[in-house]
Amino acid sequence: MSQPATKVLVIGYVWPEPRSSAASGHVMQILETFLRQGWQVTFASPAGTGEHRADLTALGIQEVPIELNNSSFDVFISELAPDIVLFDQFMIEEQFGWRVEKHCPDALRVLETSDLQSLRHARHQRLKDRLKLSDDANDFQGLFAPALAEEFELMAETDLAKREIAALYRCDLNLMISPVEIELLVQQFKLPPELLHWCPLMVEPLGTPSKPFEEREHFLSIGNFRHAPNWDAVLWLKTTVWPLIREQLPKAQLHVYGAYTPPKATALHNASQGFHIMNWAEDALQVMSDARICLAPLRFGAGIKGKLIDAMLCGTPSVTTPIGAEGMHTDHLWPGAVTQSARAFADAAVQLYKDEGLWQTAQTQGSTLLRDRYQQSIHGPALIEKIEYCREHLAQLRKNNFTGSMLRHHAHKSTQYMAQWIEAKNRNK
Template sequence: MSPTAATKVLVIGYVWPEPRSSAASGHLMQILQVFLRQGWDVTFASPANAGEHKEDLTALGIRECPIELNNSSFDRFVAALAPDIVLFDQFMMEEQFGWRVEQQCPGALRVLETSDLQSLRHARHQRLKEHLKARADSDDFSALFAPAAAQEFAAMADTDLARREIAALYRCDLSLMISEFEIELLVKQFGLSPALLHGCPLMPEQQPEAFVPFAERAHFLSIGNFRHAPNWDAVLWMKNSVWPLIRQQLPGVQLHIYGAYTPPKAAALHNPAQGFHVLNWAEDALQVMSAARICLAPLRFGAGIKGKLLDAMLCGTPSVTTPVGAEAMHGEEPWPGAIAESASALAAAAVRLYQDQALWEAAQEHGRQLLVARYRQQVHGPALIQRLEQCRANLAQLRRDNFTGGMLRHHHHKSTQYMAQWIEAKNRPA
């Protein structure tokens, strides 16, 4: 590579980015913006079909390239591109394409964007199901939020999903982690070296200058992609338990629920008489968030950090959530709203915040302080670039130190190669 040539980055996406539909896509777009500001040459490829809210990457100067699973045409594509860095968006893309990247571009830095630990989210979902099966009428869910890292590990370790996901992290040269809790879990429980991980939280481009005041806001808001299981569970919990308690004390208020890809089962919950409004996709999430007085996010399971709660801070909207919702988001800083572990406590906190202007304004200020303390792109963007360049400069030593990853690559890539060749031969026209 000549001294003046731009670093070439290939991003292999699980889906085409829809930043207005999901926090995961929003985070990926923030990373792409960091690359573009560095002057890097970015290509985005995905085997997925384009969704209705897909971002126009070409307008940003990013090449878009559809690719296919189990097709050797990808080999020719990646060899011709000769990327310096390959970013896999979610571990399934590393499983599918990692061996082809190594075969064609062994010197490319392999980076995994995790968004969250899917095996952690899955284990927590199973815990919730077991809790509901044993205590279907439970109000208090504190037991769900109590497990220490060792208990989370025990719930994850025997699952195929965890084995696949952790193996992919080992096979990559660096994995981008959005949650401090997940980094601690991986290092202390799963034994990954910190050298393989980089903390990269949500990075909003702009910090707020002014907020819509208390008196000009009304009602509650909940927002999130309905395809994301934690969001759908939160809607059901609000419908059945949390919202009726709020309406008892605030009979005139409404709850506005926005989410992309609203299924019929969600639309069926729409009930204006109860103040429960299912409103489909929000064209401008920050606009509707700024009009609401409180953001409700009663998440009973999940992983990573929550884009809806960061959006609430950006809009000066206090939020009421659970420990899993606030996990890894505020450190030692006060939460900009309230954290509770039961339907009754969530409802009580929401009503108190809704009515108490002084308490509400204090929560809003906590959000402003939290954004400055933890979510500045001008801090995390350069740190990401620096870490990637360090890894590229020391790639041989990094891979030598990661013997386990090299061993896993050897066995996974050989077996995957044979399987892909068999599938392609089987599908080839006679």
């Protein structure tokens, strides 16, 4: 008799929109990995539906809307009885972790982090402080080169870090997209390495030749406008970087794409300056394939960057900062340039745009980097192997993680009582 299919419940912070954000793209890659394994997948979320959401039912995934602070979830998860529960972002674990543990105590609890949010927020604060101290919008070398111990100092006193690190401890396994963040958590926050698994963006080659140099034109920048690092990058492009590029290439054009374009972004459009706000791209890979250079001037952020993976897939060289390239290339040469000032960024972008030999070398470096670090055929099976190992040794892993058990004991009680109070209050309205 064959064994019943493993049942997986994924609780999403939002319904996946893989054409709007790299975070949603990563969730979709994980879902597809589960489906390839023959697992039965259910996706639930308390969020409203976005206009670009993926059709999960077409993939064979059951979709279930759920509510925050509502015991209807208890009935739902008890009936589903999943073997594995994956929380998409730590706030979802905060909301639903105690309910999962109460009704499905033997289910493996996995957290998908997308990026370390407390690191991203600490870096954002550092940028704000830097801009208050200096009106020089060109050189950010000091901003881009902190040691991990300095990052820890920025994060350690914040409520966000305490909440996020506690959620990591409370789970049996945490999927980390960046090896730099694993290093930070292990070396500075002293998390046990066995709680963490490197699961980067997982892709395969497109299967079609990349467009050659002479068939491409224009610079491109792309990213969800709701993501603060992307909006800051657009502003830095507009005010500082792009004018330096236009000094050398007076007829150059920059096409800026992004989901959920706000009026403040549309207001930046200026055709006479070659600065074009293009709104949402129906096919991000198509517009990336048509561009000659991808620009990603990120001054803060965390995780790894989907736009730069897309650039490599499309054979499009990129220019970025140490924040943009962090955790993405180790000993590999970057497929373009990594710079620390607006002037160096602009100079590198212009050189790549004009020099076909340099451009072709960067394109080749991108293909090598993708093959060596981001293949789905490598990371997908590795993820399944890690999950199966954790399920097989779950009792011992939980004994070893006494800190997590202690945090669950205290945090879940307070969360449970707060949730029950909110539910009772809502009933009495």
